[in-house]
Amino acid sequence: TQLLEQSPQFLSIQEGENLTVYCNSSSVFSSLQWYRQEPGEGPVLLVTVVTGGEVKKLKRLTFQFGDARKDSSLHITAAQPGDTGLYLCAGIKTLGNTGKLIFGQGTTLQVKP
Amino acid sequence: KAGVTQTPRYLIKTRGQQVTLSCSPISGHRSVSWYQQTPGQGLQFLFEYFSETQRNKGNFPGRFSGRQFSNSRSEMNVSTLELGDSALYLCASSSHGSEYEQYFGPGTRLTVT
Numbered sequence: 001t002q003l004l005e006q007s008p009q010f011l012s013i014q015e016g017e018n019l020t021v022y023c024n025s026s027s028v029f030s031s032l033q034w035y036r037q038e039p040g041e042g043p044v045l046l047v048t049v050v051t052g053g054e055v056k057k058l059k060r061l062t063f064q065f066g067d068a069r070k071d072s073s074l075h076i077t078a079a080q081p082g083d084t085g086l087y088l089c090a091g092i093k094t095l096g097n098t099g100k101l102i103f104g105q106g107t108t109l110q111v112k113p
Numbered sequence: 114k115a116g117v118t119q120t121p122r123y124l125i126k127t128r129g130q131q132v133t134l135s136c137s138p139i140s141g142h143r144s145v146s147w148y149q150q151t152p153g154q155g156l157q158f159l160f161e162y163f164s165e166t167q168r169n170k171g172n173f174p175g176r177f178s179g180r181q182f183s184n185s186r187s188e189m190n191v192s193t194l195e196l197g198d199s200a201l202y203l204c205a206s207s208s209h210g211s212e213y214e215q216y217f218g219p220g221t222r223l224t225v226t
Contacts (some may be wrong), residue, residue, distance in 0.1 A: 041217075041220075042203050042205070042218050042219050042220055043203075043217050044118070044158070044217070045215065045216075047207065076199075083158075088156060094212050100169050100171070101146075101158060103148075105155040106156075
């Protein structure tokens with residue numbers, strides 16, 4: 001059972017287009033993260049959102065955490081070829097004083113010049 | 114600061130063999146987590162070590178084990194390899210108090226034939 005569902009799984013767009021990736025769950029998370037992974041490398045943390053309804057911006061990337069802390073979205077404005085990669089959302093479930101990251105399946109984004 | 118390093122980067126083993134993978138965290142980071150990444154299941158949490166103690170464990174069979182040394186370096190071992198163990202194994206380190214700000218290594222690509 002996948003606790004975090006990402007959609008779409010694959011996205012191929014032209015440079016300059018906008019796109020939104022969704023990360024949904026029926027579970028509540030204490031916080032949620034987005035990572036980008038390029039071929040041959042490990043994921044790189046882009047952002048952590050903690051508060052329900054929170055919106056964070058990172059240049060052309062906008063991240064939103066749902067009010068109920070069960071879902072999140074990543075919006076990219078004017079996509080560039082350098083944005084190509086695998087985008088992963090990860091929910092954090094705390095267990096006492098520790099916790100673990102639960103990852104979505106990922107969205108593969110290809111931006112064509 | 115040097116990033117997380119993993120050795121070896123690529124490994125080919127046959128069914129029934131065992132394998133040991135190594136991870137050196139960022140200097141000063143005491144928490145090390147291991148993940149398995151496959152196209153079908155995505156990124157799945159294996160276990161986390163902090164100060165030489167396993168602090169958290171995912172849902173993997175006992176064939177998967179790990180340990181952490183006093184210098185925070187970590188190893189994971191997989192015994193009696195199965196074809197389904199073919200995957201990218203990622204290690205991530207984090208500092209105490211920022212356990213969810215994880216820095217990933219490039220991974221070890223394990224192929225079981």
